[in-house]
Amino acid sequence: MKGQKVCQKCGKGNGPRSFFCSSCKSPFTFMKSVAFAKAKSSKKTKYKATRSSDSDNSGVFIVRKPRIIHAPAGECPVDLTDFTYDGVRKWSEMVKKSNPNVIYTAYSLQYFLKYFVDDAELYDELADYAF
Numbered sequence: 001m002k003g004q005k006v007c008q009k010c011g012k013g014n015g016p017r018s019f020f021c022s023s024c025k026s027p028f029t030f031m032k033s034v035a036f037a038k039a040k041s042s043k044k045t046k047y048k049a050t051r052s053s054d055s056d057n058s059g060v061f062i063v064r065k066p067r068i069i070h071a072p073a074g075e076c077p078v079d080l081t082d083f084t085y086d087g088v089r090k091w092s093e094m095v096k097k098s099n100p101n102v103i104y105t106a107y108s109l110q111y112f113l114k115y116f117v118d119d120a121e122l123y124d125e126l127a128d129y130a131f
Helices: 031-041 085-098 106-116 120-129
Strands: 048-051 061-064 067-069 102-104
Touching: 085 102, 085 106, 085 120, 106 120
Parallel strands: 067 102
Antiparallel strands: 048 061
């Protein structure tokens, strides 16, 4: 019948949410959930483990996902001193490496660049190199 589980031993139909056959009491196997659990456990995370902040000597490490920053708040973590194309590229790499738990997008680097460049024409030229 539609929507019912059929027992492999006795062939009788059971309810869709039953775990055991109602007549012979044999358990149903759930292959889909087992395959999903194996696939989920085989994934490896590359996140950085940091020591918990509540106690320094606890030995507990917390795995944190990196945050993606589109519009940053506050000051830039690295000062821009060289206003050439190569200087902006080196600066953007230093900003990206400044915090391992944060991923800065190209727009966020251009947002930081606005703090350092007052001239609109110079900003338009340099904004394409801040990625």
